Amino acid sequence: MSLPYQSYLFVPADNAKLLEKAHQRGADALILDLEDAVLPAGKPEARRGLPEPIDRLHGLGVPVLVRINSGWRDAVADLEAAVRPGVAALVVPKAEDAGALRVLSAMIAEWEAERGLTPGAIGLVALIESPLGLERLSGIAAVPRVAALALGSEDFALTLGVEPTEALLALPCRQIALAAAARGLAAIGLPGSLAEFRDLDAYRAMVAQARAVGMTGALCIHPAQLPVVRDVFSPSAADVAWAGRVVAAWDEAQAAGRGAVQVDGRMVDRPVAERAKAILARRAPTA
Template sequence: MTCLRPRRSVLYMPGSNARALEKAKTIAADALILDLEDAVAPDAKELARNQVTAAVKAGGFGRREVVIRVNGAATPWGKDDLVAAALAGPDAILLPKVSSPGDIMLTAMALRDAGAPDHTRIWAMMETPVAILNADSIVRTALDPNSRLAVLVMGTNDIAKETRARLTPGRQSMLAYLSICVAAARAHGVEIVDGVYNDFSNEAGFRAECEQGRDLGMDGKTLIHPNQVALCNEVFAPSETEIAFARKIIDVFDLPENAAKGALQIDGKMVERLHADMARRTVAIADAIAVV
């Protein structure tokens, strides 16, 4: 298995705040979303665009994955954001308000025409009822390498607003939407990160929501405050016990005498070959985290 890129913690940083952009270089998040959209007032959009693209070109973010969230194509800033972001060459561009496969493919075409490097991927915000209903067809575009689609980002605040659902502890109102997008992501080989937790001073509530997202199959979580990073990294990383057992599963299935066996008993547990595949991913992501 090739080395995976950890996306346990994905921190939003306001593009209009120069100090925040500089501080981002020292925060232990796996990925940074330098935001030109929701976190920026209309009269600061151009300033934010200039600051963010300059920061990305200058570099200094280390192994952190750097993503620029642009404004939507229908806004006065969307087209200029996309061109400027393409020329800056971040790891990815986060596209808001995705509603159809065409949004992905048209953005990919625009990035190509603007001269974006091949490594710049597309991340798609899933934040409207239409996006949820079209999740399979949106994510299916990832099967076309020209689409650049790599990651889904859940916009739970916007989903709650658009559906009039209440964001309550346990997120019962969100579970269907989250699970639909996880299924679409896994069906087509795309990563997916959970939405933000708004009450950043509530550590117990934040931990519970991180654990819920992990158990639903999320690869990580978007964050609104640097103080959330450490806990998020902890929850979305495999534990030492999980890593050790994963290595044991791999070692046992790799023995020549077990080459044709579909299931084995390991430490009193019945383990199938599919668990060996899962174990290889656990070890791969643990190795990737160790490098970070």
């Protein structure tokens, strides 16, 4: 299982006003947040109110994820509310232990069976927010229900007592992208602060760097970030035109029994042709 989305917008699970219009913001997927965005005193009420927006958004065709809490008592209460039809995945904060993820997976399986869901229907997004989580990436990625690895840049920086800058976060992005690719998972995150939404040029550069190292999507906290993520992660017109030429030439070469062909002054073999096909698969429907 992997998540095919590029932009993930956090929405506080207890904010009815934001939830009402969240589907209009243009995110590929919405994360209803039961963790940082909800005060401790408000979590019980947020859980009670969770089924309504999940059902409504699912009915509108919007992919829904839910970020649960990290403490076990809160996490169990969150699962009781969130494991239901219409939820694509649960975002697990402070993921550091593959064993803990397997326990969560087993509990989710019980609710899936009880509520008539397909076994394994609800994935897990392991949110890496500490050096220990980064050190244990391989084991975390191997948990069967894990559908994505994500970088929690703000909390990761907090564990080191520094700012969430490229100097700190570029390497974790690369490591997460590599570990995710090894397992066929989504890799979500940016080498910088998620809070940047005023300087969109700086934000665009950060998203471009994430894509360049193999990240497949970004966590967003403001609607202004969404068009930037969509634009950067979508192939450009030039990319699509190049890919079209490569695939056409490659197909012709294959039909003629050749294993390589020259396109635009560069040699094309199977890996290059496969990359071109992937670009065409990611293009917008109108491209």
